[in-house]
Amino acid sequence: MCLGYLSPIRIIQRNVGEPMSVADVPFREDFIFIPEWLSVALYIAAALSVIALIYGIYVKAKPIGLKNLVGVYVKNLGQNVSFTLRQWLLQRRLMLRRYPGVMHWGIFFGTLVLFIGTVIVFIDYDILRFFSVEVLRGVNYLVFEVVLDVFGAFFIVGLVLAIWRRLVTRPAYLENRKWDYAILAGLLYIGVTGFVVEGLRLAMKPVPWEGWSIFGNLLAGGFRVAGVSASNSEGIYQALWLSHALVAFILIALLPHSTLFHIILSSANKLRSKIIQVGRLTTPFKLSELMETGNFEVKVGFNTVQELPWDRRLMLLACTNCGRCQDACPAVAAGRALNPRLVVQHLGQVLKMDKDSWGQDVFQGAVSEAEVWGCTMCGACVQECPVLIRKPDFLIDLRRYLIANGRADQRMNLLLTNLQTHGNPFGARSHDRVMWMEGLGIKTLDEDPNVEYLYWVGCAAAFDQRAQNIAKATATLLQKAGVSFGVLGVKEKCTGEVVRRLGEEGLFQQLALENIETLKSYNVKKIITHCPHCYNTLKNEYPEFGGQFEVKHHTEIILELINGGRLKLKKGCKVKAALHDSCYLGRYNGIYDEPRSILNRISDMVRIRERERSFCCGAGGANFWYKVDEQTRIPDLRLDEVINAGADLLVVECPYCLSMFEESRKINDRYQRLVVKDISEIVLEALEESKR
Structure with missing residues (x-):
């Protein structure tokens, strides 16, 4: 092999424009069979398409601000390298669904590599040649050809999969528009004609290294058999070459006006968003600061898009309308008014209207109150969204806004009244909080303030008779393992999670500050709770208000006690158990392995939709406390899934999940044979006799 092949950059001693010898080393031939006037026209068309692209971006970015959009890339691209690699390059969210993930991977990386290849050609031919430097020569050119051919094939395969998905498989959540077909057809034309033009060129003018153009060489062989030559096919070659370029330029010019604009907007949103924990809501104000100033005139929420900050507008415009959130949403599955895709799309459509329309009340056509109240805040839409749009924030x-303007129904108002007057959503008396622990020998922190853990019981297990068994089982397990713990008793109040997700931020912060003051007065450092709603609030939302505590869910502490030999289990039973992942424990906090490690030692597990893809029970987002119109109850949908999987036992990790499923069992005979229990109850039953 000639050493010239190994030189990454070779200095060519020749005059600008002087043709290189084919006998020398492999090199790229540009504008072969193309008259000079046509090549000049190409540059003019390219320039016009780029001008149209830039102007289109300027116009379409007005709701965000072009300065803000450019700033996202300038400020975040280098800082968030690892995040960019995971979410942008590795396509992690998209790959959660294999078919569309592979499809998009092919299109994305095909486009990316072909674009980089085009830039390299531009630099090599239009800039470096004037300095007698040529990069695309020798081994460099051969590798360049192979890489572009391979990723060009990926590009075409991805597009074929996309078209097949829209024409044949047609998932219900995917909206099909004529514009989308036109874009896909244009991209496919670019990909296919790219190979055809390459094949024609090699057939018309063979070169010794043509085998490195994998697919172009295959087509060239076929063209030669068909009798293609420079004398009879030059016109066809020029027509295809020109159409290939023109379609590309048209798509470039139309990019800001089509779904292709998501390439810019979704990437910007990913860089801007990072990964904000689903379980942590935005804080519109600090009650403590308002109390200091005495000024309580603060607007919360929004009812016009002009009130949204630019980064929230970016989220709306970054939506690709893929429908994944719709497919994952329990409200959609239950036939509620809410469709998260349409909420984002409709708000985004208002942004795309004339700026004078931004001040219109969004409740006058863009969204309905029924949609707003139909959300369970389960986070499935955020988990599925490939561009990281946080629908629950909107x-x-x-x-x-609705709560602040008195637009809550009777049940919502009763919930707020109960929390304001009694400190719990049930409206129960404070001294009833300790009734569940009678006869269990559990001490309050007033009786023994020197315990290691505070056991946060929560409202459901304190006042709901069925859920009280969770508190009893958890406390008994802690006692048997010798864990030092106590409870607040009558001094415990609701964490405020339910009212925060209802939209009453002021009452939430009031409860949070009162609870934090109580916990600090007892010098509490470590907290155990069986309630994922309490867990998430104490762990993720209280720190913002000065409440820094080490918080453990009961599945975490139970597993620690089992692994440490402080709780010993029997070898197991033959019952088939399915585990329901709580949204607030799983998607909100990533606790999946602990309950599975426990149950795998006790029973055979039946697989249902699980982990990040788990299906909500329907209680979250304060939905437990008011009525939502729906065609099918959300917990019924989940129980149907459990029964169809052949499970005899449904294990939960949350008192609200337990209550929702138990209610379904009471009103539907189909679910009577299914037993529903909290994991603490299962572990208590599975203890060795010597430890019980």
Whole structure:
């Protein structure tokens, strides 16, 4: 092999424009069979398409601000390298669904590599040649050809999969528009004609290294058999070459006006968003600061898009309308008014209207109150969204506006009254909080303030008779393992989670500050709770208000006690158990392995939709406390899934999940044979006799 092949950059001693010898080393031939006037026209068309692209971006970015959009890339691209690699390059969210993930991977990386290849050609031919430097020569050129051919094939395969998905498989959540077909057809034309033009060129003018153009060489062989030559096919070659370029330029010019604009907007949103924990809501104000100033005139929520900050507008415009959130949403599955895709799309459509329309009340056509109240805040839409749009943030702020303007129904108002007057959503008396622990020998922190853990019981297990068994089982397990713990008793109040997700931020912060003051007065450092709603609030939302505590869910502490030999289990039973992942424990906090590690030692597990893809029970987002119109109850949908999987036992990790499923069992005979229990109850039953 000639050493010239190994030189990454070779200095060519020749005059500008002087043709290189084919006998020398492999090199790229540009504008072969193309007259000079046509090549000049190409540059003019390219320039016009780029001008149209830039102007289109300027116009379409007005709701965000071009300065803000450019700033996202300038400020975040280098800082968030690892995040960019995971979410942008590795396509992690998209790959959660294999078919569309592979499809998009092919299109994305095909486009990316072909674009980089085009830039390299431009630099090599239009800039470096004037300095007698040529990069695309020798081994460099051969590798360049192979890489572009391979990723060009990926590009075409991805597009074929996309077209097949829209024409044949047609998932119900995917909206099909004529514009989308036109874009896909144009991209496919670019990909296919790219190979055809390459094949024609090699057939018309063979070169010794043509085998490195994998697919072009295959087509060239076929063209030669068909009798293609420079004398009879030059016109066809020029026509295809020109059409290939023109379609590309048209798509470039139309990019800001089509779904292709998501390439810019969704990437910007990913860089801007990072990964904000689903379980942590935005904080519109600090009650403590308002109390210091005495000025309580603060607007919460929004009812016009002009009130949204630019980064929230970016979220709306970044939506690709893929429908994944719709497919994952329990409200959609239950036939509620809410469709998270349409909420984002409709708000985004208002942004795309004339700026004078931004001041219109969004409740006058863009969204309905029924949509806003239909959300369970389960986070499935955020988990599925490939461009990291946080739909619950918009719905929470819309709820905040409705609550602040007195647009809550009777049950919502009763919930707020109960929390204001009694400190719990049930409206129960404070001294009833300790009734569940009678005869169990559990001490309050007033009786023994020197315990290691505070056991936060929560409202459901304190006042709901069925859920009280969770508190009894958890406390008994802690006692048997010798864990030092106590409870607040009558001094415990609701964490405020339910009212925060209802939209009453002020009452939430009031409860949070009162609870934090109580916990600090007892010098509490470590907290155990069986309630994922309490867990998430104490762990993720209280720190913002000065409440820094080490918080453990009961599945975490139970597993620690089992692994440490402080709780010993029997070898197991033959019952088939399915585990329901709580949204607030799983998607909100990533606790999946602990309950599975426990149950795998006790029973055979039946697989249902699980982990990040788990299906909500329907209680979250304060939905437990008011009525939502729906065609099918959300917990019924989940129980149907459990029964169809052949499970005899449904294990939960949350008192609200337990209550929702138990209610379904009471009103539907189909679910009577299914037993529903909290994991603490299962572990208590599975203890060795010597430890019980």
